[in-house]
Amino acid sequence: MSLVSQKSKLHPKPEGLALQYGTAGFRTHAKHLDHIMFRMGLLATLRSKKTKSTIGVMVTASHNPEEDNGVKLTDPMGEMVTAVWEGYATQLANAEQDSLLKELKDIIEKEDIDMSEPASIYVGKDTRPSGASLSRAVLDGVSSLGGKTHDYGLVTTPQLHYMVCCCNTHGCYGSPTVEGYYQKLSQAFLQLTQNASNRTDDQKRLLVDGANGIGALKMREMEPFLRSKLQVVLSNDSSSGKLNHMCGADYVKVQQKAPQGMNMGVGERCCSFDGDADRIVYYYTDSKGCFHLLDGDKIATLISSDMMSCLFFAGMLQVLFSKAAQKQIQELVKDPNTNDERKRAVKLLESTINLINQTVGDAILDMLVIEAVLAIRGMSVQDWHAIYTDLPNRQLKVTVSDRRVIDTTDAERRAVTPEGLQDAIDSLVKKYKTARSFVRPSGTEDVVRVYAEADTQENADRLAHEVSLAVYRLAGGVGDEPKPLH
Numbered sequence: 310m311s312l313v314s315q316k317s318k319l320h321p322k323p324e325g326l327a328l329q330y331g332t333a334g335f336r337t338h339a340k341h342l343d344h345i346m347f348r349m350g351l352l353a354t355l356r357s358k359k360t361k362s363t364i365g366v367m368v369t370a371s372h373n374p375e376e377d378n379g380v381k382l383t384d385p386m387g388e389m390v391t392a393v394w395e396g397y398a399t400q401l402a403n404a405e406q407d408s409l410l411k412e413l414k415d416i417i418e419k420e421d422i423d424m425s426e427p428a429s430i431y432v433g434k435d436t437r438p439s440g441a442s443l444s445r446a447v448l449d450g451v452s453s454l455g456g457k458t459h460d461y462g463l464v465t466t467p468q469l470h471y472m473v474c475c476c477n478t479h480g481c482y483g484s485p486t487v488e489g490y491y492q493k494l495s496q497a498f499l500q501l502t503q504n505a506s507n508r509t510d511d512q513k514r515l516l517v518d519g520a521n522g523i524g525a526l527k528m529r530e531m532e533p534f535l536r537s538k539l540q541v542v543l544s545n546d547s548s549s550g551k552l553n554h555m556c557g558a559d560y561v562k563v564q565q566k567a568p569q570g571m572n573m574g575v576g577e578r579c580c581s582f583d584g585d586a587d588r589i590v591y592y593y594t595d596s597k598g599c600f601h602l603l604d605g606d607k608i609a610t611l612i613s614s615d616m617m618s619c620l621f622f623a624g625m626l627q628v629l630f631s632k633a634a635q636k637q638i639q640e641l642v643k644d645p646n647t648n649d650e651r652k653r654a655v656k657l658l659e660s661t662i663n664l665i666n667q668t669v670g671d672a673i674l675d676m677l678v679i680e681a682v683l684a685i686r687g688m689s690v691q692d693w694h695a696i697y698t699d700l701p702n703r704q705l706k707v708t709v710s711d712r713r714v715i716d717t718t719d720a721e722r723r724a725v726t727p728e729g730l731q732d733a734i735d736s737l738v739k740k741y742k743t744a745r746s747f748v749r750p751s752g753t754e755d756v757v758r759v760y761a762e763a764d765t766q767e768n769a770d771r772l773a774h775e776v777s778l779a780v781y782r783l784a785g786g787v788g789d790e791p792k793p794l795h
Contacts, residue, residue, distance in 0.1 A: 366382055468527065520552065565600055703762075707780045
């Protein structure tokens with residue numbers, strides 16, 4: 310621990326600064342993060358010793374402005390770190406300088422960690438200017454507890470999750486290299502799209518907004534592996550322009566318009582990544598100049614409908630990503646008695662599974678799955694839009710004193726706390742036709758996000774406002790009460 314004490318002085322905590330580890334890790338202005346990075350290096354090393362596995366540390370702030378940065382820890386199977394260890398992250402981050410060792414020892418004792426165990430940490434960062442120095446602080450933290458590191462440098466968040474999963478499954482998930490990632494996913498994409506014949510160059514053409522971030526760099530690297538089966542026109546490629554400034558998935562979704570720097574033709578298929586390439590949205594403009602967004606629900610509808618048809622023809626009832634389903638798929642591919650139609654469906658499923666990053670959302674891979682499904686089904690982006698029609702909806706934000714007062718369940722569709730909030734939402738929803746509304750706390754700031762939909766835009770706006778008032782009154786709203794939209 311003497312080395313921890315010595316090195317921690319190089320990464321001092323500003324007095325009085327308090328941050329909370331949430332679903333997005335830590336995020337704030339980069340100038341406040343040096344001590345956080347050092348301490349997350351310490352925590353990742355403890356987590357590695359505890360789990361006897363490789364742990365990931367990703368330095369990124371996703372869709373936040375370029376001046377911000379952040380850090381997220383990755384558990385052994387590429388998933389996010391557990392809630393208990395999120396608490397340890399907050400505890401360690403907020404310890405004053407003279408109590409850091411005491412907090413460390415407290416975690417070691419609570420978790421009964423054998424400090425003689427080796428530790429292995431994978432580290433990655435996005436393209437933010439602050440990333441280099443902050444990732445060095447992570448490496449300092451790891452080395453001060455005797456851990457070993459593999460610094461992957463510039464990678465997307467999903468790529469780092471992929472590497473961690475590959476390492477801990479001893480290669481069963483894939484090769485833990487960036488090239489291994491490109492090879493696995495491109496081979497699956499090429500396998501899927503060989504079932505789509507006579508595609509024109511226009512049909513292969515896709516306009517991609519890289520958000521001036523890491524996703525743009527990695528898309529460039531991946532292009533040669535796709536062998537012109539997808540013809541990417543990349544804008545906001547990080548050669549000029551600021552990360553996430555008037556571009557990227559969040560900007561497009563919120564503003565409901567194309568990003569700056571993209572020249573969209575009528576009906577052209579377009580997509581945007583977010584800053585660390587773990588989210589994606591698609592969109593196009595029609596002949597009347599109307600902008601159409603295809604995001605989470607529409608993406609899920611497209612992919613799931615294609616998978617369900619394959620599952621039907623393959624004669625399989627299990628959930629697609631269960632181990633039993635994957636084993637059955639492998640057996641059916643090898644079985645000489647599998648008929649042609651069933652074998653084709655099974656091979657499509659096998660390639661789809663290989664194409665999907667099962668550890669975390671991945672914009673590049675989601676893009677490849679979408680492009681493969683559209684190609685196989687011979688669908689245009691307009692055809693895709695037509696199979697799913699959104700109800701009029703409205704999204705609002707309510708500032709609260711502490712976002713932790715809101716706790717949700719049922720995939721963030723129902724509020725457990727504060728008491729009375731969900732009952733209030735249910736009562737408000739009953740006032741409108743085909744309506745629903747959800748609230749969820751932000752992962753990065755003290756705001757609560759409100760979503761409402763109803764039969765008309767006016768009713769959706771009214772419902773969103775009424776739910777916002779309920780959140781303000783029951784969950785500790787700050788500032789002025791939300792005002793009606795009309």
